[in-house]
Amino acid sequence: MVKIVSVINLKGGVAKTTTTVQLAECLTSEFGKKVLVIDLDPQTNATIALIGEDKWEEIDSQGQTLFHLFNDKLKNTSTFDVKKALQGGVSNLRLKSLSLLASSIKFIDIQDRISDISKETEHVISPMEVLKTSISSEFSSFDYVLVDCPPNLGFITKNGIEISDYYFIPSIPDNLSTYGIPQIVKNIHDFSEKRSLKIQCLGLLVTKYSSTSNAHRRGIETLPARFGNIFRELKITPATIFETHIPQANATAEAMDYESFPATFKEKYGRTKSGDRYLYEYVIDLAKEFMKRVAA
Ligand SMILES: Nc1ncnc2c1ncn2[C@@H]1O[C@H](COP(=O)(O)OP(=O)(O)OP(=O)(O)O)[C@@H](O)[C@H]1O
Ligand SMILES: [Mg+2]
Known part of the structure; x- marks a missing residue:
């Protein structure tokens, strides 16, 4: 059964x-899974990292980025074709089992009008259900779908x-970076209750951790209790x-950088060490833990 996981934080740059x-x-490369990345962020960073600018321009000009899907709903057109839009074999590692639904910076021009989708479609499509109604039929051939969300909880993220x-x-583990996390959990919980959704929190992932930073070390010590309290107060798992x-x-x-040509995953994330380990070792640990949490 495919598992769909959104990556969310209100804060940018985490x-x-x-x-x-x-x-x-x-x-994909180390565990043989079939994975789809959905880039929901108008900043289009995951897209550029996975297919590069030239390919992005080509598919955007052909109407095969998610901007066109949402724009279709606003304009009553049908440019976007999910089967054509699905890009297979992406990443500069040329990973056969890794696919992408690309974003577009043109999304920025319509993101504030997404709520109009309800009106424009005479209430047939809710602005929160564009992905659900248009592309979720394509997910069943994957093991995991990862949704990269923009740094807000607006209509686009709600689609995820x-x-x-x-x-x-x-999250970066300092006080300022973790300040808004209770609001994220509460907002998603309230939204999912109201709309009877199945979404659950898989956890908080500490990123950009600097073991020499006092603020990060203090953050790591206090985070487990602070994070746990959020769920206790909401009386949820x-x-x-x-x-x-x-x-x-x-x-x-x-x-x-898409323009570099690493031969393997370990080469791509193994150029320098952080502490006594290569970056790929941390990512492999994360992937193992991710699969365990998703299966639990
Ligand atoms: N472990 C890391 N160590 C150092 N720099 C990192 C690390 N992870 C990410 N970065 C850098 O931090 C910046 C922000 O990363 P990224 O774009 O992944 O964040 P984001 O949360 O997706 O941002 P946004 O909210 O704008 O979408 C980038 O320049 C990225 O290269
Ligand atoms: Mg991002």
Whole structure:
């Protein structure tokens, strides 16, 4: 059974996209899974990391990015064809079992009008259910669908929540970065209750962890209790912090550059070490823990 997991945080720059791409590549290349990445973010970062700018331009000009799906609903057109839009064999690792539904920066121009979809379709399609009604029939051939969400809980992210079995929250472990997390959990919980959704929290993933930072070390110590309290107060099944912490690794941005041509996953994420381990070792740990949590 395919498992659909959204990667969500209101805060920008906490490694949602990096984690989505690394995890997808790892599940595919190291564990033989079939994975679909859905790039829901108008910033289009996961798309550029997985297919590069030239391919993105080509498919966007052919109407095969998710912008066109939402734009179709606003304009009563039918440009987007999910079968054509699904890009197979993506990533500069040329991973046969990794697919992508791409985003487009043109999304920025319509993101504030997505609520009009209800009116434009005479209430046939809810602005939160565009993905659910248009593309979820394509998911069954995958083991995992990972949804990279923009840094907000607006209509686009709500489309991800509507189709998801789980979500997880990547966060840098300092006080300011974790400040808004109770609101995220509460907002998603209220939304899913109101709409009878199945989505559950898979946990919080510590990212960009610097073991030499006092703020990060203090954060790591206090996070488990603070995170657990959120669920206790809402009286819902608690989620926990992932045991794997992804370290601050300056080679990360470089590794995400589509124009480099690594031969293997381990080469791509093994150019330098963080502490005494390569980045790929942390990502493999994360993938194992992710699969265990999703199966539990
Ligand atoms: N482990 C890491 N170590 C160092 N830098 C990292 C790490 N993970 C991500 N980064 C860098 O941090 C920046 C933000 O990462 P990313 O784009 O994945 O965050 P995001 O949460 O998706 O941001 P946004 O909210 O804008 O979508 C990027 O420049 C990325 O290369
Ligand atoms: Mg992002």
